Amino acid sequence: MTTDWEDNIKALVLAQGKLVGKDPVPFVQRTTRLPQERGVYMFSDVEGPHICYAVGRSADLQTRLRDHWDGNDPQADLCGKLKTEGMAQDNRESRDWITKHVAVRWLTSDEIPMDDGYLEQFLIAVLRPRFNRPPGGTATR
Secondary structure, three states: OOOHHHHHHHHHHHHHHHHHHOOOEEHHHHHHHOOOOOEEEEEEEOOEEEEEEEEEEEOOHHHHHHHHHHOOOOOOOHHHHHHHOOOOOOHHHHHHHHHHHEEEEEEEHHHOOOOHHHHHHHHHHHHOOOOOOOOOOOOOO
């Protein structure tokens, strides 16, 4: 007999495996491939999911990833974080880095058996993405 928390952990681990096991999409192809749906996304290295750059969730995956590309918020988007970390001087350099290094994986809300916020926090805790910042904390590495 399992408890509710054991069932929840199992569901989170299964969802993590499903996300990591998805075929990666190069970041530059995101607008043609990502749905305009609620879900959770993961930025990983183009070589594989063993290097995780960021995890997030959004009510509209396509729009949120466009925001990461636009680079208008240094604390909330990938272009901005690359500049903040000193890895790029401007959005052009950030986009070049993203094009060379970042692939996207995602799950839509209908593929997630729980609230997407739980999965996002679980993935941040387990994968320790380089550019995610825990509340009140510093970037995880």
